[in-house]
Amino acid sequence: MELDMDWVTGAQANTSAIERRVKSLPGRRSVKKDYQAAWMLKAITMIDLTTLSGDDTPGRVRRLCAKARQPVRADILEALGVEGITTGAVCVYHEMVETAVAALEGTGIPVAAVSTGFPAGLSPYHLRVAEIGESVKAGASEIDIVISRRHVLTGNWQALYNEMREFRAACGDAHVKAILATGELGSLRNVARASLICMMAGADFIKTSTGKEAVNATLPVSLVMMRAIRDYHTRTGFRVGYKPAGGISKAKDAVTYLTLLKDELGNRWLSPDMFRFGASSLLGDLERQLEHHVTGNYSASYRHAIG
Numbered sequence: 001m002e003l004d005m006d007w008v009t010g011a012q013a014n015t016s017a018i019e020r021r022v023k024s025l026p027g028r029r030s031v032k033k034d035y036q037a038a039w040m041l042k043a044i045t046m047i048d049l050t051t052l053s054g055d056d057t058p059g060r061v062r063r064l065c066a067k068a069r070q071p072v073r074a075d076i077l078e079a080l081g082v083e084g085i086t087t088g089a090v091c092v093y094h095e096m097v098e099t100a101v102a103a104l105e106g107t108g109i110p111v112a113a114v115s116t117g118f119p120a121g122l123s124p125y126h127l128r129v130a131e132i133g134e135s136v137k138a139g140a141s142e143i144d145i146v147i148s149r150r151h152v153l154t155g156n157w158q159a160l161y162n163e164m165r166e167f168r169a170a171c172g173d174a175h176v177k178a179i180l181a182t183g184e185l186g187s188l189r190n191v192a193r194a195s196l197i198c199m200m201a202g203a204d205f206i207k208t209s210t211g212k213e214a215v216n217a218t219l220p221v222s223l224v225m226m227r228a229i230r231d232y233h234t235r236t237g238f239r240v241g242y243k244p245a246g247g248i249s250k251a252k253d254a255v256t257y258l259t260l261l262k263d264e265l266g267n268r269w270l271s272p273d274m275f276r277f278g279a280s281s282l283l284g285d286l287e288r289q290l291e292h293h294v295t296g297n298y299s300a301s302y303r304h305a306i307g
């Protein structure tokens with residue numbers, strides 16, 4: 001849609017109300033024991049299983065893809081009476097896209113590439129646009145772009161909109177996730193405004209963080225972004241997905257995010273096409289807690305958090 005400046009500048013974020021809401025959140029609320037495994041399995045299907053390290057190798061990416069294909073040990077799944085689950089996607093740097101695509105062939109698991117000079121987004125503009133095209137050509141069906149934080153920090157909303165529009169166009173048929181790098185945007189109000197701009201410019205998902213900022217995904221930021229998504233859906237009819245990323249590594253935190261999502265956006269968003277966790281180490285804890293679930297041996301902190 002066109003840039004609607006009145007809507008953008010009217011977007012506010014009431015910090016104390018947001019903090020109050022976060023304090024009352026699930027995770028500190030109990031989730032029935034019978035449902036715990038279901039929440040954790042659901043979380044697994046919504047992970048963008050990620051490796052974004054300077055020392056990534058094809059071997060590491062192939063191992064990651066094997067884990068994406070079979071994220072939980074077969075005996076645990078059998079005990080739960082579940083089969084055939086996979087993660088939502090695998091997320092890698094451009095150089096690893098071809099390896100991941102080959103390793104996931106025939107599985108239907110998409111490959112997401114981080115692009116546009118990830119993580120800072122400060123390489124020459126034409127190269128950032130070209131990088132998207134290269135990743136699509138290499139087989140990525142999802143592109144995680146990073147926005148120029150300076151456009152937000154200087155209030156240059158038109159520039160942010162134009163940039164996002166061009167990134168969107170360069171993605172072609174690939175889905176585009178707009179990484180806001182919320183830890184660098186200065187205020188929750190800026191997070192709300194940048195979320196709206198990216199959605200107006202055609203983002204399929206809005207995503208909190210690269211995982212490389214000093215502060216990555218948080219619950220207050222998630223509340224602001226989910227409410228921006230809800231507002232956008234109410235006004236336009238378009239459903240935009242949400243991806244919290246960076247520092248989410250505990251099963252109990254994943255369950256908190258999912259209950260918040262269900263409360264704020266409803267069941268339609270509880271699906272891999274509308275929600276992803278960007279996470280490199282969350283899967284390990286989910287698998288451990290599922291194992292405890294089937295053996296009845298929960299860790300005390302986990303039982304306290306969600307049981």
Ligand SMILES: O=C[C@H](O)COP(=O)(O)O
Nearest residue numbers: 210211246247278279280
């Ligand atoms: O987009 C994904 C993030 O970079 C993953 O961050 P993490 O390694 O803290 O889970």
